[in-house]
Amino acid sequence: MSEAFIQELKTLLGPEGLLLESAEIAPFLKENRGLYQGVSCAVVRPTSAEEVAAVVKCCARHQVTITPQSGNTGLCGGAVADGGILLNMGRMNKIREIDPLNGTITAEAGCIMADLQAAAKAEDLMFTLSCPSEKECQLGGNLSTNLGGLNVVRYGNTRDLVLGLEVVLPSGDIWRGLRGLRKDNAGYDLKHLFIGAEGTLGVITAATLKLFPYPKVRVTAMVAAPGIHELMELFVTVRNRFADHLAGFEIIPRNAIDLVHAFDSSLLEPFPERHPWYGLIELNATDPGLDLQTPLQNLLSELNCPARCAANAAEASALWAVRHAISEAQTAAGASIKHDVSLPLNRLADFMVEATRQVLAHLPSVFVCGYGHAGDGNVHFNLTQPKDMPAADFNAQHHAFNRIVHDIVHGMGGSIAAEHGVGRLKAAELKHYKDPVEYAMMLQIKRLFDPANRFNPDKVFSCAE
Numbered sequence: 001m002s003e004a005f006i007q008e009l010k011t012l013l014g015p016e017g018l019l020l021e022s023a024e025i026a027p028f029l030k031e032n033r034g035l036y037q038g039v040s041c042a043v044v045r046p047t048s049a050e051e052v053a054a055v056v057k058c059c060a061r062h063q064v065t066i067t068p069q070s071g072n073t074g075l076c077g078g079a080v081a082d083g084g085i086l087l088n089m090g091r092m093n094k095i096r097e098i099d100p101l102n103g104t105i106t107a108e109a110g111c112i113m114a115d116l117q118a119a120a121k122a123e124d125l126m127f128t129l130s131c132p133s134e135k136e137c138q139l140g141g142n143l144s145t146n147l148g149g150l151n152v153v154r155y156g157n158t159r160d161l162v163l164g165l166e167v168v169l170p171s172g173d174i175w176r177g178l179r180g181l182r183k184d185n186a187g188y189d190l191k192h193l194f195i196g197a198e199g200t201l202g203v204i205t206a207a208t209l210k211l212f213p214y215p216k217v218r219v220t221a222m223v224a225a226p227g228i229h230e231l232m233e234l235f236v237t238v239r240n241r242f243a244d245h246l247a248g249f250e251i252i253p254r255n256a257i258d259l260v261h262a263f264d265s266s267l268l269e270p271f272p273e274r275h276p277w278y279g280l281i282e283l284n285a286t287d288p289g290l291d292l293q294t295p296l297q298n299l300l301s302e303l304n305c306p307a308r309c310a311a312n313a314a315e316a317s318a319l320w321a322v323r324h325a326i327s328e329a330q331t332a333a334g335a336s337i338k339h340d341v342s343l344p345l346n347r348l349a350d351f352m353v354e355a356t357r358q359v360l361a362h363l364p365s366v367f368v369c370g371y372g373h374a375g376d377g378n379v380h381f382n383l384t385q386p387k388d389m390p391a392a393d394f395n396a397q398h399h400a401f402n403r404i405v406h407d408i409v410h411g412m413g414g415s416i417a418a419e420h421g422v423g424r425l426k427a428a429e430l431k432h433y434k435d436p437v438e439y440a441m442m443l444q445i446k447r448l449f450d451p452a453n454r455f456n457p458d459k460v461f462s463c464a465e
């Protein structure tokens with residue numbers, strides 16, 4: 001980066017908007033899982049779309065690349081700086097509007113998910129995205145990876161919630177598309193190009209998303225099943241019985257619960273006895289008079305299904321705390337090779353069985369723990385380093401494990417990237433598995449929006465494109 005470029009940035013941003021000291025920059029260059037080390041000598045922290053646009057134009061003049069970053073909680077290296085500037089959105093954290101009549105929130109990319117939930121709740125509305133990292137992750141990242149999360153059965157993925165976007169394009173133009181319309185068929189629906197694009201087509205600076213009436217009734221229950229096939233059957237039965245009242249259904253293997261207890265022994269043991277599989281069910285309703293608990297309990301006892309219905313909000317939180325802790329517990333247990341994949345619901349259980357069989361055949365001592373969001377077929381099929389194997393040796397198996405797991409996913413009609421993005425981690429895998437016609441269309445779109453390949457250049461697409 002030239003001195004002239006840095007001088008221009010200083011003029012555009014002022015001292016708070018530009019970090020140049022290595023000690024200040026270092027936290028932004030850290031990658032969540034320690035897989036990558038970001039490289040940059042300038043972290044830009046704008047406060048408006050106009051500032052972002054000015055920075056983008058300045059980068060174009062000086063041929064500098066841009067890595068957009070929001071909460072930096074990603075798991076696939078999508079926000080790792082590549083030598084150009086790191087565009088951190090954390091200071092664009094204003095909620096611009098909550099419109100109760102329209103049922104929408106318009107918020108900037110640097111807003112933290114938990115803050116959006118709280119702001120909506122204050123208006124008796126629900127911001128429905130929720131995930132274990134909700135106290136740190138930011139809207140820009142949620143949009144850029146199309147996060148699903150814990151309420152996906154009822155409310156859908158991020159993409160299903162977005163009505164409008166504000167985006168700074170690689171040209172430096174600002175697309176002011178913050179419409180709150182539920183029906184808009186005036187031409188192409190361009191917002192969907194930017195959602196899930198991981199900052200490769202532009203920087204999302206704000207979004208308008210749907211809100212829902214805040215539920216007045218909530219039932220949380222942990223259930224148990226002898227196998228994953230039985231658990232998925234139970235999911236379908238509960239979904240068909242409760243339809244829109246089913247907000248979430250999480251699938252959890254026994255060894256995830258063991259992992260969680262090894263990490264934090266104060267977390268709840270759901271039942272006195274152990275079971276191979278657990279399901280965490282969340283039902284909700286806006287009608288305060290509606291009893292969901294009795295019919296759920298009746299259904300589960302008719303099915304002879306071990307169940308623990310939370311008696312109060314504290315017990316519900318304790319049950320959810322077990323689920324929330326899985327990812328952190330896995331991190332604490334050693335190096336992990338993660339597969340954030342999705343399957344058609346009718347193949348999810350077969351996938352779990354077959355993938356477990358094949359990875360154990362490859363490395364019998366590997367710790368296999370696949371859990372996730374049953375509602376949208378999203379499984380986190382994660383492998384943890386065996387205790388007797390150095391992390392470097394285990395990590396050297398990354399490609400071999402990817403090939404085993406992703407081949408099964410692909411063969412069953414699933415996707416190798418569900419809600420954590422492609423980032424740097426899966427760029428080569430994406431190219432390997434994507435239909436060539438589809439991949440070529442993606443490349444054409446990338447080249448149309450970003451012909452100089454300056455926006456997150458080494459993410460989603462392989463460097464060699």
Ligand code: 2HG
Binds near residue numbers: 075132338340
């Ligand atoms: C979750 O559902 C998150 O807990 C993280 O998506 C999953 O760490 C993971 O693999």
Ligand code: ZN
Binds near residue numbers: 149372373380419
């Ligand atoms: Zn998840």
